[in-house]
Amino acid sequence: MHEHEHDHEHEHCHAHDHDHDHAQEHCHAHAHAHTHPHTHDHPHADANAMTPEETLALLGYMLDHNRQHADELHDVCHALEHEGKDEAAAKLSEALHHFDHGNDALEEALKLAKGV
Numbered sequence: 001m002h003e004h005e006h007d008h009e010h011e012h013c014h015a016h017d018h019d020h021d022h023a024q025e026h027c028h029a030h031a032h033a034h035t036h037p038h039t040h041d042h043p044h045a046d047a048n049a050m051t052p053e054e055t056l057a058l059l060g061y062m063l064d065h066n067r068q069h070a071d072e073l074h075d076v077c078h079a080l081e082h083e084g085k086d087e088a089a090a091k092l093s094e095a096l097h098h099f100d101h102g103n104d105a106l107e108e109a110l111k112l113a114k115g116v
Contacts, residue, residue: 056113063106070099 050058073096080089 056110059106059110059113063103063110066099066103066106070096070103073099 073092077089077092077096080086080092
């Protein structure tokens with residue numbers, strides 16, 4: 001088992017431009033400290049082995065897929081704001097922040113896997 005620990009602090013901002021009357025930017029200051037245990041049990045790893053090309057293709061697909069979901073969730077966040085459900089919108093915005101971090105890590109993993 002591997003444990004990954006990291007600390008970071010930053011401000012997360014995302015601009016909102018839509019086909020309606022307003023453009024907004026939301027900024028959130030965040031400080032994080034995470035420890036993630038990381039274990040894998042693959043009793044039949046050889047049976048599920050992917051070629052390097054399959055690995056890159058799947059990782060690229062998953063990154064694109066996740067970014068599309070993030071865009072959709074961003075729209076849901078605005079819908080919640082317009083409905084006056086500010087707490088729900090704030091919690092979704094927090095989730096999107098974490099989602100974006102995960103996607104950034106996936107993008108970095110893809111670059112490393114490609115040797116870029």
